[in-house]
Amino acid sequence: MKLKFYKYQGAGNDFVMIDDREKKFPISTELINRLCDRNFGIGADGLILLQNDENSDFRMVYFNSDGNESTMCGNGGRCIIRFAHDLDVANDKMTFNAIDGLHHGVVDQEIIRLQMIDVNEVEDHDKYLFMNTGSPHHVEFVENVKDINVYKKGKEIRNGAPYFEKGSNVNFVEVMSDNSLTIRTYERGVEDETLACGTGITAAAISAYVKNLVDKKDIKVKAMGGDLSVNFEENNHNFVNVWLNGPAVKVFEGEIEI
Numbered sequence: 001m002k003l004k005f006y007k008y009q010g011a012g013n014d015f016v017m018i019d020d021r022e023k024k025f026p027i028s029t030e031l032i033n034r035l036c037d038r039n040f041g042i043g044a045d046g047l048i049l050l051q052n053d054e055n056s057d058f059r060m061v062y063f064n065s066d067g068n069e070s071t072m073c074g075n076g077g078r079c080i081i082r083f084a085h086d087l088d089v090a091n092d093k094m095t096f097n098a099i100d101g102l103h104h105g106v107v108d109q110e111i112i113r114l115q116m117i118d119v120n121e122v123e124d125h126d127k128y129l130f131m132n133t134g135s136p137h138h139v140e141f142v143e144n145v146k147d148i149n150v151y152k153k154g155k156e157i158r159n160g161a162p163y164f165e166k167g168s169n170v171n172f173v174e175v176m177s178d179n180s181l182t183i184r185t186y187e188r189g190v191e192d193e194t195l196a197c198g199t200g201i202t203a204a205a206i207s208a209y210v211k212n213l214v215d216k217k218d219i220k221v222k223a224m225g226g227d228l229s230v231n232f233e234e235n236n237h238n239f240v241n242v243w244l245n246g247p248a249v250k251v252f253e254g255e256i257e258i
């Protein structure tokens with residue numbers, strides 16, 4: 001069977017995108033893992049289905065490259081906004097449902113803006129913070145983030161207490177100024193460092209604000225694969241109107257025998 005696919009990337013976090021409005025994609029862990037394999041398949045950090053939805057412009061279903069369905073993907077969310085716009089499924093302003101609820105999206109020329117869920121529970125464990133921005137995120141502030149062994153240290157934290165098998169994404173963040181950060185992320189379900197992680201970038205910006213390491217509510221975040229920004233409103237550590245903004249583009253499209 002021939003499968004039509006599209007390849008998109010948002011700040012280097014890359015995804016196989018499937019127009020699954022007819023709901024014919026044969027979901028299986030083995031197939032998705034194979035399609036995401038960078039030697040034996042198309043190669044990607046994850047796979048995303050665009051499906052019809054009664055209450056919004058479309059539904060997003062996200063799978064990590066390990067083949068398992070997972071929680072919200074921020075960069076994948078920005079890529080599906082660009083994908084829906086390219087398919088004429090939605091206009092410049094759109095809404096879509098994902099595993100963590102309804103999202104608003106905006107196509108603003110080369111910038112794609114994604115509204116994230118509200119964040120009302122930020123755990124500050126002093127040496128690290130933990131929160132759910134649509135996916136679980138452990139955030140640590142470090143000096144020279146470029147010198148961190150992200151794979152080794154990230155894997156240890158992701159699998160250790162208190163996360164264990166369920167795990168968490170792990171972010172190492174360096175403060176560059178009163179409104180800018182540099183981040184590197186070990187991603188659960190990819191089980192490696194990715195070039196950007198949107199829900200992680202969101203968690204890093206909120207963490208920096210909570211720790212008074214930045215004094216703005218519009219924060220620039222440099223990831224290995226590109227530059228994003230996060231803006232939000234806050235009162236009493238309740239974060240609302242949270243937006244993740246940055247580029248998201250189609251790289252190529254094709255067909256593959258499955």
Ligand SMILES: N[C@H](CCC[C@H](N)C(=O)O)C(=O)O
Nearest residue numbers: 070073074075135197198199
């Ligand atoms: N790997 C994450 C989901 C994708 C997160 C990341 N790609 C993003 O852009 O938010 C998890 O299983 O929790």
